[in-house]
Amino acid sequence: MNVAHLKHVHPAPMHVAAEGPAAISVCNLTVAYNRHPAVHHLTGQFREGSLTALCGPNGGGKSSLLKAIVGLAPIASGHVDFAADRKRAIAYLPQVVEVDRGFPLKVLDVADLGHWRRAGAFGRLTAAHRKQSLAALAAVGLQGLEQRPIEALSVGQFQRLLFARLIVEDAPIILLDEPFNAIDQRTTEDLLRLVVGWSVEGRTVVAAIHDLDMARRAFPEALLIAREPIAWGAARDVLDDAHLARARALAEGWLENAPVCEVPA
Numbered sequence: 439m440n441v442a443h444l445k446h447v448h449p450a451p452m453h454v455a456a457e458g459p460a461a462i463s464v465c466n467l468t469v470a471y472n473r474h475p476a477v478h479h480l481t482g483q484f485r486e487g488s489l490t491a492l493c494g495p496n497g498g499g500k501s502s503l504l505k506a507i508v509g510l511a512p513i514a515s516g517h518v519d520f521a522a523d524r525k526r527a528i529a530y531l532p533q534v535v536e537v538d539r540g541f542p543l544k545v546l547d548v549a550d551l552g553h554w555r556r557a558g559a560f561g562r563l564t565a566a567h568r569k570q571s572l573a574a575l576a577a578v579g580l581q582g583l584e585q586r587p588i589e590a591l592s593v594g595q596f597q598r599l600l601f602a603r604l605i606v607e608d609a610p611i612i613l614l615d616e617p618f619n620a621i622d623q624r625t626t627e628d629l630l631r632l633v634v635g636w637s638v639e640g641r642t643v644v645a646a647i648h649d650l651d652m653a654r655r656a657f658p659e660a661l662l663i664a665r666e667p668i669a670w671g672a673a674r675d676v677l678d679d680a681h682l683a684r685a686r687a688l689a690e691g692w693l694e695n696a697p698v699c700e701v702p703a
Contacts, residue, residue, distance in 0.1 A: 460521060461486040461611055461642035462507060467516035469499065469506045476502035478666045479516070484644055486521065486610075489637035491653035491660040491673055492646040495689035498664045500646040501533070504613045507644075522610065529609035531600055533616045539588055539596065546584040548599050549575050552606025574605035579628060594625035601629055612636055614645040618652070630656055650677055664688040 460483035469477040477499040484490055492500050505511035507518055508530045520527060549571040550563060575581055578598040588596060597617065604612060614633070618626045634656060636643050644661075647653055653660055653673055660673035664685040669676040 458485045458487060460484065460519075461488070461527075462521075462644075463519040464507075465516050465519070467503075467506065467518060468514045469502045469511050470514040471502075471512065473514070475514075475665060476511070477506070477663065480663070480667045481516075482661070482667075482670050484642055486642055487637060487640045488642055488659055489634065489657050490644045491657035491677075492644055492663070493648070493650065493653055493660055493677065494663045494668070494685055496648075497692065498685070498689065500663065501615050503663065504530070504615050504644065504646060507613060520611075527609060528611045528613060529604050529607040530613045531604060531615060531617060534593065534597060534600075534619060534621075537596075537600070539591075541588070543588050544584070545575065545580060545586050545588060545591070545599055546571060548588060549602045549606055552603040552608075555607065571602075571606055574602040575599075577605060578602045578632070594621040597621050597629065598625060601632055605632075609641070611642045612644075614643070616646050616648065618647060618649065650682075653677055665692070 462484040464480050464482060467477060467480045468475060480503070492503065494500055502511050506513055508528060550567070552571070552574070553563060553567045572581075572584065575584060578601050580595065580598055580602060583591075583595070588599065591599065601617075612633075617629060617633070621629075630652070633643055633645060645657070647657075654677055657673050659671065660676040661670045662668040662676050662681055662685055666688060668685050668688075669681045
């Protein structure tokens with residue numbers, strides 16, 4: 439892979455040479471809350487069919503970047519472009535801690551929610567839809583639990599269920615925010631196989647993860663950010679000692695009341 443890594447000279451953007459057409463392009467993207475930066479001046483592409491680990495220290499902007507791509511976080515400057523309509527193209531899985539399990543839903547109900555984008559809020563589910571939901575539950579190891587209340591699921595089972603909903607959504611772009619946190623090893627490996635399989639199918643997958651060994655082992659590409667972009671390209675090159683040391687150094691220098699980010703009005 440021909441990759442151009444960033445040598446940090448703020449606010450120069452990062453450019454990544456992609457081997458195929460871009461599914462997602464970010465151009466000089468800055469994400470800020472009350473003008474305090476979460477992601478600084480990021481430029482690059484997630485190419486179609488790529489599998490990218492989004493890595494960096496806690497508070498480094500991983501979740502903010504994913505939310506900005508989806509449209510859930512404020513973009514202070516720059517823009518995000520897509521090869522297809524975002525509303526139809528993206529399936530997004532937030533962190534488990536952000537998901538409310540208090541609704542009186544059963545396992546099959548949640549899997550059926552994956553049809554919402556195509557069927558509409560008041561659309562009627564067909565026999566074909568139900569068949570797809572049941573197949574998705576079987577694919578994640580939840581066959582036989584279709585009528586179980588979601589509040590009765592373990593953390594690992596609930597994460598399997600959220601992956602079943604992603605299968606049902608059948609989106610070409612999948613964004614995952616810490617999908618393997620707080621789940622057992624067997625569930626992690628089962629879900630990781632699904633993630634890798636999505637890429638093999640030609641889907642574009644971006645997953646924020648903290649396990650660097652997993653990122654090097656299972657993800658061909660990586661983006662390392664510490665509010666500022668550090669490196670983007672082949673995972674084995676991005677996640678080297680020098681880049682990780684720079685990310686740690688930046689994190690150690692963060693202030694709770696950091697200066698506001700000066701961006702164009």
